[in-house]
Amino acid sequence: xDLESLTTTSGEWLRGSGPExxxxxxxxxxxxxxxxxxxxxxxxxxxxxxxxxxxxRSKIENLDSQCNLGYLDVGTLNDLDRQFLVERQxxxxxxxxxxxxxxxxxxxxxxxxxMINEEDHLRMQVLRSGFALDDCWREINLxxxxxxxxxxxxxxxxxxxxxxxxxxxxxxIRVSVMLHLPALxxxxxxxxxxxxxxxxxxxxxxxxxxxxxAMGDFYQISNQVTLGKSEEQVIAAIQDVVPNIIDYERRxxxxxxxxxxxGLHDQVSRAYGILRNAQTISSExxxxxxxxVRMGIDLELIDGLDMSTxxxxxxxxxxxxxxxxxHEPLESAERNAVRASYLRRRLSAxxxxxx
Amino acid sequence: xDLESLTTTSGEWLRGSGPExxxxxxxxxxxxxxxxxxxxxxxxxxxxxxxxxxxxRSKIENLDSQCNLGYLDVGTLNDLDRQFLVERQxxxxxxxxxxxxxxxxxxxxxxxxxMINEEDHLRMQVLRSGFALDDCWREINLxxxxxxxxxxxxxxxxxxxxxxxxxxxxxxIRVSVMLHLPALxxxxxxxxxxxxxxxxxxxxxxxxxxxxxAMGDFYQISNQVTLGKSEEQVIAAIQDVVPNIIDYERRxxxxxxxxxxxGLHDQVSRAYGILRNAQTISSExxxxxxxxVRMGIDLELIDGLDMSTxxxxxxxxxxxxxxxxxHEPLESAERNAVRASYLRRRLSAxxxxxx
Numbered sequence: 001x002d003l004e005s006l007t008t009t010s011g012e013w014l015r016g017s018g019p020e021x022x023x024x025x026x027x028x029x030x031x032x033x034x035x036x037x038x039x040x041x042x043x044x045x046x047x048x049x050x051x052x053x054x055x056x057r058s059k060i061e062n063l064d065s066q067c068n069l070g071y072l073d074v075g076t077l078n079d080l081d082r083q084f085l086v087e088r089q090x091x092x093x094x095x096x097x098x099x100x101x102x103x104x105x106x107x108x109x110x111x112x113x114x115m116i117n118e119e120d121h122l123r124m125q126v127l128r129s130g131f132a133l134d135d136c137w138r139e140i141n142l143x144x145x146x147x148x149x150x151x152x153x154x155x156x157x158x159x160x161x162x163x164x165x166x167x168x169x170x171x172x173i174r175v176s177v178m179l180h181l182p183a184l185x186x187x188x189x190x191x192x193x194x195x196x197x198x199x200x201x202x203x204x205x206x207x208x209x210x211x212x213x214a215m216g217d218f219y220q221i222s223n224q225v226t227l228g229k230s231e232e233q234v235i236a237a238i239q240d241v242v243p244n245i246i247d248y249e250r251r252x253x254x255x256x257x258x259x260x261x262x263g264l265h266d267q268v269s270r271a272y273g274i275l276r277n278a279q280t281i282s283s284e285x286x287x288x289x290x291x292x293v294r295m296g297i298d299l300e301l302i303d304g305l306d307m308s309t310x311x312x313x314x315x316x317x318x319x320x321x322x323x324x325x326x327h328e329p330l331e332s333a334e335r336n337a338v339r340a341s342y343l344r345r346r347l348s349a350x351x352x353x354x355x
Numbered sequence: 356x357d358l359e360s361l362t363t364t365s366g367e368w369l370r371g372s373g374p375e376x377x378x379x380x381x382x383x384x385x386x387x388x389x390x391x392x393x394x395x396x397x398x399x400x401x402x403x404x405x406x407x408x409x410x411x412r413s414k415i416e417n418l419d420s421q422c423n424l425g426y427l428d429v430g431t432l433n434d435l436d437r438q439f440l441v442e443r444q445x446x447x448x449x450x451x452x453x454x455x456x457x458x459x460x461x462x463x464x465x466x467x468x469x470m471i472n473e474e475d476h477l478r479m480q481v482l483r484s485g486f487a488l489d490d491c492w493r494e495i496n497l498x499x500x501x502x503x504x505x506x507x508x509x510x511x512x513x514x515x516x517x518x519x520x521x522x523x524x525x526x527x528i529r530v531s532v533m534l535h536l537p538a539l540x541x542x543x544x545x546x547x548x549x550x551x552x553x554x555x556x557x558x559x560x561x562x563x564x565x566x567x568x569a570m571g572d573f574y575q576i577s578n579q580v581t582l583g584k585s586e587e588q589v590i591a592a593i594q595d596v597v598p599n600i601i602d603y604e605r606r607x608x609x610x611x612x613x614x615x616x617x618g619l620h621d622q623v624s625r626a627y628g629i630l631r632n633a634q635t636i637s638s639e640x641x642x643x644x645x646x647x648v649r650m651g652i653d654l655e656l657i658d659g660l661d662m663s664t665x666x667x668x669x670x671x672x673x674x675x676x677x678x679x680x681x682h683e684p685l686e687s688a689e690r691n692a693v694r695a696s697y698l699r700r701r702l703s704a705x706x707x708x709x710x
Contacts, residue, residue, distance in 0.1 A: 262692060266634035277628030279621035337617060 001070025001106065003081055007324045011088065011110035011127065014315065016307035018130020022298040023246045025178040025218065025311065026089075029136040029235070030125040031144055032163045032172035034154040040164040041117060046100050049117055053101040056116045059150045060105040063143065067112050069105035080329065083320035089127065094118050112143065119164050120172075122147070131242060133175060133235050160227065170227030175238045179245060182217040182295045183252035190219075193245055201225055202241065216287030216314065221245070253299060268296030272305075276347045280336040286317050286343065305350055313346060356425025356461065358436055362679045366443065366465035366482065369670065371662035373485020377653040378601045380533040380573065380666065381444075384491040384590070385480040386499055387518045387527035389509040395519040396472060401455050404472055408456040411471045414505045415460040418498065422467050424460040435684065438675035444482065449473050467498065474519050475527075477502070486597060488530060488590050515582065525582030530593045534600060537572040537650045538607035545574075548600055556580055557596065571642030571669065576600070608654060623651030627660075631702045635691040641672050641698065660705055668701060 013026045034040060038052050060069055074082060074095060082096040091104050095118040102117035115123040124147075126140040154162040160170040168174075184190040194204055205220045221242070223234045256264050271292035275281070281289075294310045296302040315321060317339050323330050326338050368381045389395060393407050415424055429437060429450060437451040446459050450473040457472035470478040479502075481495040509517040515525040523529075539545040549559055560575045576597065578589045611619050626647035630636070636644075649665045651657040670676060672694050678685050681693050 262635055266636075266695070269632040269634050270629050273628035273630075273632030274625050275628075276632070277624040279624050280617055281621075340621070 001072050003072060003077070003084070004324075006084075006088065006110075007321070009110075010312045010315065011090075013089075013111060013127040013129045014308060014311040015129050016311045018128055018132050020246055021130035021307065023180055023249050024131040024242070025129075025180055027128045027131055027133045027136050028089075028125060028174075028176045028178070029133065029140050030123055030174045030176075031140060032120040032161065032168045032174075033122040033124070033144070033147075034162060034164070035121050036152040036154045038121065041119065041121065042164060050101040052121050053103055053116050055151070056122055057103060057105075059147050060114050060116070062150065063105070063146055067107045067143065069107055069112065069114065071105050072103055074102045074104055075100060080320055080323055084324050087315060087318040087320050089315075091115055092118055092123070095123075112139070114143070120168070131177065131246070133177070133239055136175075137231070137235055167224070168226050171229070171231050171234060173226055173231050173234050174222055175235050176220050176222035177238060177242050178218060178220045179242070179249070180217060180291065180294060181219055181245070181249050182291050183256055184245075184249050185217045186256060187252045189248065189252055193248065197221060197241065200237065200241065202238070215284060216291040218287075218291075218314075253295065257299060264299070265296075265301045268292050268299075268301045272296070272302060272347075275343050276351070277344065278340045280333070281340045281343065282336055283318065283339065286339060287314065290314055290317075304353070305347075309346065309350055313343065316346075317342060356427050358427060358432070358439070359679075361439075361443065361465075362676070364465075365667045365670065366445075368444075368466060368482040368484045369663060369666040370484050371666045373483055373487050375601055376485035376662065378535055378604050379486040379597070380484075380535055382483045382486055382488045382491050383444075383480060383529075383531045383533070384488065384495050385478055385529045386495060387475040387516065387523045387529075388477040388479070388499070388502075389517060389519070390476050391507040391509045393476065396474065396476065397519060405456040407476050408458055408471050410506070411477055412458060412460075414502050415469050415471070417505065418460070418501055422462045422498065424462055424467065424469070426460050427458055429457045429459055430455060435675055435678055439679050442670060442673040442675050444670075446470055447473055447478070450478075467494070469498070475523070486532065486601070488532070488594055491530075492586070492590055522579070523581050526584070526586050526589060528581055528586050528589050529577055530590050531575050531577035532593060532597050533573060533575045534597070534604070535572060535646065535649060536574055536600070536604050537646050538611055539600075539604050540572045541611060542607045544603065544607055548603065552576060552596070555592065555596065557593070570639060571646040573642075573646075573669075608650065612654060619654070620651075620656045623647050623654075623656045627651070627657060627702075630698050631706070632699065633695045635688075636695045636698065637691055638673065638694065641694060642669065645669055645672075659708070660702075664701065664705055668698065671701075672697060 035052060038044060038048055041049065044052065057071060061071060063069055074091065085091040086093050086096050090106055090110060090113045092115065095102055095104065095115050098117065100117065104116065105114040106112070111127050113125045124140055124143055126136045128135050156162055161172040163169050163172050181190060184193060197204055201224050203222050203224050205222070206215060206218065221238065223238060271289040275289050275293065290310055290313055293302060294307065297305055297307055297310065319335055322335050322338050322342065325342065330338055390407060393399060393403055396404065399407065412426060416426060418424055429446065440446040441448050441451050445461055445465060445468045447470065450457060450459065450470050453472065455472065459471070460469040466482050468480045479495055479498055481491045483490050511517055516527040518524050518527050536545060539548060552559055556579050558577050558579050560577070561570060561573065576593065578593060626644040630644050630648065645665055645668055648657060649662065652660055652662055652665065674690055677690050677693050677697065680697065685693055
């Protein structure tokens, strides 16, 4: 697989046209699996890691007929390429920062990524644009079954799938939904959402998973419990709660419009004006302004800009993406200038199309 | 004279093409005169005021062959129209806020305005784009002579021209130059300029004369002394000092570019982006942002925008101008929306021409 080719495309899950995509960026399910014949990675030496990679890679490459996967040997990638894949949501920060033999199989549309030697031997992930957990589940289930028909997973009748960290034991499933909640943030109602989710044992995180800050008003909601419930029950818990949050965000957007349409229109338009004209801009400010513009598109306060363009810009203005696009390593100040220049170019192209 | 027609034009002095017009907006000379046969206005009743207006108006209308003056009866104008003329620099705030018979003769190009019954019986003003005090002096001198050939001014051999306020006695001249000094403000060097001017008895004021705040980095420098010096000496004092200030501002602009070209480019571009996109904007923010853009044009950080467009926008986004353009009275919040809409329209038209 050619990693460079990814710089000219973007993941299908960013197309911004899935169900409820004005508020739900993407849906994701991942499964953690380990091979029965090898120790967990915490106890595996380099040789064992290498054996695991070779074996699982061959199984992944056998799946080709099903999902057209390309394979990347993450162990031989440089820091920038690994960071690029993290920004793109194709590998986890853990896989990027780990050591030894490891890799990832990625489907052409970037909906599927199968990581080898992350925290577990195998971490499978399926992504979809919008609120589409059923589709994710259907696809990941097929992949899981296909691999399981070839290998023996570490499984206990009592505990279920065994995993390196006890928090994943049982189903090994993590179901998550990435939500864009600017109105709940603006109205400070977001704290109530956090409290409600905590009570039903769901976790809230930022754009880049565990420990990351919620930038640009993006919140990832996911299950914490993997044991004692079926996969379907875990999915259903998220599926039940997300429509309430969507509805809450929607009501707050309408409330903001009702209270001060002009003020909101002004905020959104100024955000666009700055993104369209700045000569230097930080990643954080970019996320913040893109978030405003994204809500503005949904509320029809901005014409002629596609949600997919804005979704792409969230990813493509990240540090590693800019360096890949620019074909050179860039210091933070250089990145801010390249980011501004990239935003001007993309938004002026969109502008030209609009006229 | 039809006041409405002024809403579709702008003063010649805004064309931004006079000498040093990147830094000097305009040059102005005014002369204060009183008629010997009448008491000063502080002691004139309504009947006397009316007599003065009738007499001076006829003399002004006789000047027509020379400067094609239109006459406005300020006493019968409503508040909005008077404020409009103040914003346009055609009448003083004093004339607007005074009472009884009063008026102004205005030349077609708005370079000449002759106010009757302001603080003195007659206040003559000549304006020019850029640094052009000699032209102002030549023209105002001709007008003064032409009127003096028809009337008897209050004049004392010992004191010179007599005026209602002793600060104007002697020559009755006020020579002023409106400077745009954003780099001296940004680098905080402006205080040194103030101190130096104070030492040589020159006054510094804002865009709208005495008591007004310096908005948008505009500073009006003028003489305070009118007695004991000839008109030429007063003009020479300003003519001597202004090139130093121009040079100082120019050096600070270059210094800013040298120290942080990108930062300055960013500031200027964001200012443009906000003006081009905002949905509501105050007069103060507009002045501040236009000031950045104006410097940006001079420093070639912004292409394709004319200095004259920006000069016009400073005047046309003032409250009374917006209400005249919109043909209705507007509350402050409404003005902010109309101002933003006007800026978007003007700047998008300039944008379209550029492409």
